[in-house]
Amino acid sequence: MFSSNKYYLIICLILGFTSPVSFATEIYRSVDEKGRVTYSDKPSIGAEPVKILSQPSRQLHQVTRVYDGDTIILEDKKHVRLLGINTPEIESRQRAEEPGGVAAKKWLQAQLQENKVYLEYDQVRRDKYKRLLAHVFLPDGKHLNLALLENGLAVVSIIPPNGRYTDKLIQAQQHAEKLKLGIWAMPEYQPRPINQITNHAKGWQRFTGTPVAIKKNKKYTRLLFNDKVDIRVANANLNLFPALDTYVGKSLEIRGWVARKKDSYTVLINHPSSLVQR
Numbered sequence: 001m002f003s004s005n006k007y008y009l010i011i012c013l014i015l016g017f018t019s020p021v022s023f024a025t026e027i028y029r030s031v032d033e034k035g036r037v038t039y040s041d042k043p044s045i046g047a048e049p050v051k052i053l054s055q056p057s058r059q060l061h062q063v064t065r066v067y068d069g070d071t072i073i074l075e076d077k078k079h080v081r082l083l084g085i086n087t088p089e090i091e092s093r094q095r096a097e098e099p100g101g102v103a104a105k106k107w108l109q110a111q112l113q114e115n116k117v118y119l120e121y122d123q124v125r126r127d128k129y130k131r132l133l134a135h136v137f138l139p140d141g142k143h144l145n146l147a148l149l150e151n152g153l154a155v156v157s158i159i160p161p162n163g164r165y166t167d168k169l170i171q172a173q174q175h176a177e178k179l180k181l182g183i184w185a186m187p188e189y190q191p192r193p194i195n196q197i198t199n200h201a202k203g204w205q206r207f208t209g210t211p212v213a214i215k216k217n218k219k220y221t222r223l224l225f226n227d228k229v230d231i232r233v234a235n236a237n238l239n240l241f242p243a244l245d246t247y248v249g250k251s252l253e254i255r256g257w258v259a260r261k262k263d264s265y266t267v268l269i270n271h272p273s274s275l276v277q278r
Contacts, residue, residue, distance in 0.1 A: 069090075
């Protein structure tokens with residue numbers, strides 16, 4: 001048993017600041033006949049369970065540069081990609097500028113004038129490009145991933161298993177979409193019929209259509225719109241979605257990136273937030 005209330009509180013503070021997830025272990029509080037309070041991790045007669053609240057760990061870092069609207073560079077030259085969102089690309093040697101990309105970058109630069117941020121990680125800390133993946137907070141607590149969405153400068157892009165703050169991110173996007181802020185007012189990002197997918201632009205796009213059939217193989221389950229166009233969901237992520245056959249025959253808006261193979265087109269859907277029933 002813990003003999004000191006103060007000792008218990010110190011332990012809880014340490015757990016709260018160091019743990020990225022909530023602990024399942026319970027602590028029990030007992031009061032004896034003399035009013036003395038003790039704590040134990042084992043239940044006893046008359047003991048009451050105490051909830052231990054923890055919050056994700058956040059680490060303070062110095063920012064040296066904003067690369068684009070969803071990527072920053074730290075003083076140790078590590079690149080940090082903001083989790084759960086995507087902003088349009090800026091011009092580079094690899095790609096052309098996308099509408100809204102410069103506005104997102106300038107907004108993020110204005111937010112980071114003090115050059116200090118707290119990073120909060122999810123389950124997967126790096127992407128295939130070795131960039132760190134994080135939710136980024138200012139010292140005053142402002143959540144930059146969320147704020148980019150609220151201002152219509154970014155769109156939701158959830159890639160499992162990272163899913164922290166998903167509900168809040170989706171709500172922020174819905175707010176901006178309803179008010180037609182930023183991206184949501186631009187003609188380049190208005191939804192088009194999926195039969196126009198052959199004329200798609202590069203980058204994030206929106207299409208509308210009605211799937212007519214479903215097809216499954218070892219890796220993906222596909223919703224088919226015709227013999228040349230489909231959207232695909234990794235079977236490993238199916239637990240995040242309602243049964244995919246419930247989408248068949250329904251009018252959908254599909255949000256994502258188009259991939260082409262010969263004369264066939266597909267959009268990879270990682271999360272239900274990219275499929276909007278109309």
